[in-house]
Amino acid sequence: MNILCRKLSLDVPIFQGGMGNISHAQLTGAISAAGALGTIGAGTMKPQELEKIILEVKKMTDKPFCLNIPIAVQPYLNEIFELVFKHHIPVVSLSAGNPKPFIPTFQASGVKVICVVASVKQAIKAESAGADVLVAEGYEAAGINSNDETTTLTLIPQIVKAVKIPVVAAGGIADGSGFLAMLALGAEGVQMGTRFIATKEAMVHDEYKQSILRADDTATVIVGRSIGRVRRILKNDYAKKLLELEKSGTTADVFNHYTDETRHIVGAIKGKLEEGHVNSGQIAGLIDDLPSVSVLINRMMKEARSINEVLHKKLS
Numbered sequence: 001m002n003i004l005c006r007k008l009s010l011d012v013p014i015f016q017g018g019m020g021n022i023s024h025a026q027l028t029g030a031i032s033a034a035g036a037l038g039t040i041g042a043g044t045m046k047p048q049e050l051e052k053i054i055l056e057v058k059k060m061t062d063k064p065f066c067l068n069i070p071i072a073v074q075p076y077l078n079e080i081f082e083l084v085f086k087h088h089i090p091v092v093s094l095s096a097g098n099p100k101p102f103i104p105t106f107q108a109s110g111v112k113v114i115c116v117v118a119s120v121k122q123a124i125k126a127e128s129a130g131a132d133v134l135v136a137e138g139y140e141a142a143g144i145n146s147n148d149e150t151t152t153l154t155l156i157p158q159i160v161k162a163v164k165i166p167v168v169a170a171g172g173i174a175d176g177s178g179f180l181a182m183l184a185l186g187a188e189g190v191q192m193g194t195r196f197i198a199t200k201e202a203m204v205h206d207e208y209k210q211s212i213l214r215a216d217d218t219a220t221v222i223v224g225r226s227i228g229r230v231r232r233i234l235k236n237d238y239a240k241k242l243l244e245l246e247k248s249g250t251t252a253d254v255f256n257h258y259t260d261e262t263r264h265i266v267g268a269i270k271g272k273l274e275e276g277h278v279n280s281g282q283i284a285g286l287i288d289d290l291p292s293v294s295v296l297i298n299r300m301m302k303e304a305r306s307i308n309e310v311l312h313k314k315l316s
Helices: 002-007 025-033 047-060 077-086 103-108 121-130 153-163 176-185 206-214 239-245 252-258 260-268 282-286 294-314
Strands: 014-016 036-039 065-070 091-095 112-117 134-136 167-170 189-192 218-222 230-232
Touching: 002 134, 014 036, 025 036, 025 047, 025 294, 036 047, 036 077, 047 077, 047 218, 065 077, 077 103, 077 167, 103 206, 121 134, 121 153, 134 153, 176 189, 176 294, 206 218, 218 239, 230 239, 239 252
Parallel strands: 014 189, 036 065, 065 091, 091 112, 112 134, 134 167, 167 189
Antiparallel strands: 218 230
């Protein structure tokens, strides 16, 4: 059995990326029910709001799910930690900050800890701090990324070489071939965000989904370079506004105001793409349908096995 599946009690080694304040129970629950690892993104949510989502997911499935906690931006950190213990959430992923002070507390309660990293240096530090699993994210991915802008293709094999714990590849994966490619690079599984947005269970605005379906290979853009806060979003009028804001010499505070979770919700949930941003990975150009989560996951695994057989014949 795949080491991730054994360690986290999964059927397939596929993770859902944390989606911040646009997280919702329907998608997370469906992903976990399908045997993958559904993830609720704590974002900047208040504990009461987050607890409602946790309870809804638990009603949908008895299979494991994860809570992503962005350490540096979550204003109710202690209360969010308490929700993990109160509701016996089996897995947490820690991102956007130093996870070292928090890992022992979770592990003492039997909680598995995933650390999100974007460099070999971060990976080595996370392993040394006691992380159970690493998610290594290349800058093809949607949303906030590392300023190093290292691609998934080059990042994964270097991190796999540097650490002994399981590595999950994130950024630029949407189908069975991408899944298999990451396994070939040494990853034990993959994490997806954009691909899961384009599913029936994703409770985001239809215009967001349709924008992904219309996307081509150049449909995303990086904003935030000028203030050291790299973020990949879909190209649209709001993206142009952000780029013009940077060109005019904006401050970090002003830019962060126009890209905070409130603006994310306006774009992704309310569908007002001229008033808020929508995150998207570069892989959007490969996405052309809106399957159910279970159909998507089963298709990916079937594709990966089929392609693996073809490659085996080619290499024989």
